[in-house]
Each structure stands twice: as structure tokens, then as C-alpha cells.
Amino acid sequence: MKQCLSGWRGIYLGLAWLGVFCLAPAQAAEGVPGGWSWRLPAGFAAPVVPADNPMSQAKVELGHYLFYEKRLSGNGQLMCASCHIQRLAFTDGRPVSRGSTGEYTARSAQALMNVAWNASYTWANPALTSLETQMSVPLFGENPVEMGVNDRNKQQVLQRLQADARYRRLFRQAFAQDAAPISWRNIIRAIASFERSMVSGNSRYDRYLQGRARLTAAELRGKALFFGEKAECFHCHGGFNFSDQTVSVKTRLEDMLFHNTGLYNLDGKGAFPEGNRGVYELTGLAEDMGKFRAPSLRNIAITAPYMHDGSLKDLPSVLAFYAGGGRKISQGSYQGDGRLNPYKSELIGNIDLSRQEQQDIIAFLGTLTDQQFLHQRALADPLRR
Structure with missing residues (x-):
């Protein structure tokens, strides 16, 4: 139909x-x-x-x-x-x-x-x-x-x-x-x-899964954290495409998932910046305020800056943000404590990561870079390759 x-x-x-x-x-x-x-x-x-x-x-x-x-x-x-x-x-x-x-x-x-x-x-x-x-x-x-x-x-x-x-x-x-x-x-x-x-799909992690590459000790620790309940990463970034919005001929998506991660809280009641308020802008539903899709983490190490508005400059900033349970902005027009956003996903508040654990997760994320894809001639400018 x-x-x-x-x-x-x-x-x-x-x-x-x-x-x-x-x-x-x-x-x-x-x-x-x-x-x-x-x-x-x-x-x-x-x-x-x-x-x-x-x-x-x-x-x-x-x-x-x-x-x-x-x-x-x-x-x-x-x-x-x-x-x-x-x-x-x-x-x-x-x-x-x-x-x-x-x-x-x-x-x-x-x-x-x-x-x-x-x-x-x-x-x-x-x-x-x-x-x-x-x-x-x-x-x-x-x-x-x-x-x-x-x-x-x-x-x-x-x-x-x-x-x-x-x-x-x-x-x-x-x-x-x-x-x-x-x-x-x-x-x-x-x-x-x-x-x-x-x-x-040819990152070092993919080759590791196929027995054709090895991960360092830090990358293996990061992998364990990523797929474990302490860091919670896999809930929103799971599956072969490291995203919770992945469909194929073998799956069907029952719920369209979008998430508020506590990036902003302008008025103390959950508000995000005007014109950039996520799914709320289409539905008008309070619970949709600040909800955005979780993108794939493949090649994430080379796609800075991060978040929907590019407001986090690098992966250490991203990991610190999640480890803190959201972001507190102390001054300026976006001042507010996103950690207290009433619409924030319950998964975010449960994350508690040391500095070393954050670094280990960043090391693991680096294994998701696919150099072949980034330089594949079949995808390059056809007039210049």
C-alpha cells in the first residue's frame, strides 16, 4: 500500500x-x-x-x-x-x-x-x-x-x-x-x-572481526566499554552500521528512534535553541524537544566537529560530554544545564567514565575508520580521478 x-x-x-x-x-x-x-x-x-x-x-x-x-x-x-x-x-x-x-x-x-x-x-x-x-x-x-x-x-x-x-x-x-x-x-x-x-565496511575493526587484523590493548578495552552497560554506547550505536536507525531486508524498524542527550537546557525547562529543537519542530510535542537521530559511528574519527550543530569540536569533548551526563553552559545566550534537561534520555544519566576509559573508547572509535572508502576511486570526482 x-x-x-x-x-x-x-x-x-x-x-x-x-x-x-x-x-x-x-x-x-x-x-x-x-x-x-x-x-x-x-x-x-x-x-x-x-x-x-x-x-x-x-x-x-x-x-x-x-x-x-x-x-x-x-x-x-x-x-x-x-x-x-x-x-x-x-x-x-x-x-x-x-x-x-x-x-x-x-x-x-x-x-x-x-x-x-x-x-x-x-x-x-x-x-x-x-x-x-x-x-x-x-x-x-x-x-x-x-x-x-x-x-x-x-x-x-x-x-x-x-x-x-x-x-x-x-x-x-x-x-x-x-x-x-x-x-x-x-x-x-x-x-x-x-x-x-x-x-x-573495511575498517580495521571489520578486519579484526574477520580475523585479519589485531586491536591494541587500549582499543580492546574501549571495545569492551563500548559494548558494555557502563558506557551505554551500543544502545544507540549498535549493529553493523553502529546506529539504531538501521534497516535491511532482514529487519524492520518498529520505532523511529530519536534522542535528547542533554546538549542544551536554555530555560531550565528543557528548551533547545530556536530553529534547532529537533523532532519537536515537526510535532510540537514537549517530549520531542531536543530529540535528534543517532548517526552511524563509522569513520567517526574524521568527521569532526560533532553533534547536530557541530558544537563539540572533537572526540575528547564528546566523551567528556557523555561522561558528564550532558553539558552545562555557564555563560552566553545558550546558558543552561543540559544535565538537568527533563527530556534527556535516561541512558545518558547512567554513564560514569574515568579519563582513561574515555581515552580507551576514543581509541576503539579510531578502529572504525575505513581508509579504502575515504580514497576509493569509484566515489571520487569522475572528472579528476
């Missing part, structure tokens, strides 16, 4: 120009027609792919070019890869990102590896459950402006691609059944296909 998003949700997703946006039933992604097959790391179950956008090699190739295409932005100044840099696990190393017109986003750019297994997309929107729906936000969003595509320049952007012989060929190959293949719908489907091909 199709699930349709209409009304205010359709407007929020920036898809009003399409009318009503429907999510087609999903299909299992095993070997699929079109010259594409999944080559998954050990322990990875096959991802779920929308039935109306099956994987194909031609779509992945087209999406690869579009991901690195500045002409896809309204003013021709920004590409997807501007905020999602491969060597940084497709983050940008900034607290928040800068759009094509110079406007800044409210939240940090999330890593794109293993997004084929995400249950939801962006930091705090349970309605964005596919890459195809998520992509409308950076492409067409106006508050803030990211790629800056709008009703005034939408056709002009398409004309830029239509004037390029390479794109005319790539679109025909990827969408041979369409009389006019260069369209926004197909642009989104192609980029989503490329993003689903970004698979990271």
Missing part, C-alpha cells in the same frame, strides 16, 4: 511543485537488472531499495557525475560534494554548512556512507524515510537556501544539462524508457542511486 505525504508535510519537503509525493513500496535489493549487483562487506545484510527506483549501473554512473556537478545548483556555484567531501566520509568538516548563496544551514552535514540502510534522513525529520524525499531539502529548500533551485531557475538548470552531450548520453542510458529523460525526478533518482552505492 502506498504511503502518501501531502498537505503541510508535502510543503515541508519542498515538493509542492510535484503535487503529492508518494513513496512506492520498497523492494529487497539483491542482484538487480541493469548491470548492478551488491558487493557487500561481511556482516552486512542487503539494503532495501524503493521499488520505483531500482539500482542500475547506468543510474549510479549518472548520479556520480551529478553529485559532483556545480551546474546543478541555481547559481552554478555549489555541488553536492561541496558539503559532502569524500576524504571526510562525505561530511564537510564544518559545524554547519554554507549554501550556494552564502547562507548557512542550522545543522551539520551528515556523513553519507551506508545511507542505503538508514531508516530516516536528516537529523530530526521522521517523515524523510528515503533518499529521494530527503533530496528535495538541499535542492529546493528556501530556509535556508542550499543548492538554490527554485521555480525561477528550475528550467534553466535543466537546460544546462540538456546542452551537455555527456549528460544527454548518460540520461538516455539510465532512463531509456523516458521520452524526455532529463528531468528533476530522474536527477533525484540518479543521485539517490549513487549515494546508495557508497558502502563503507
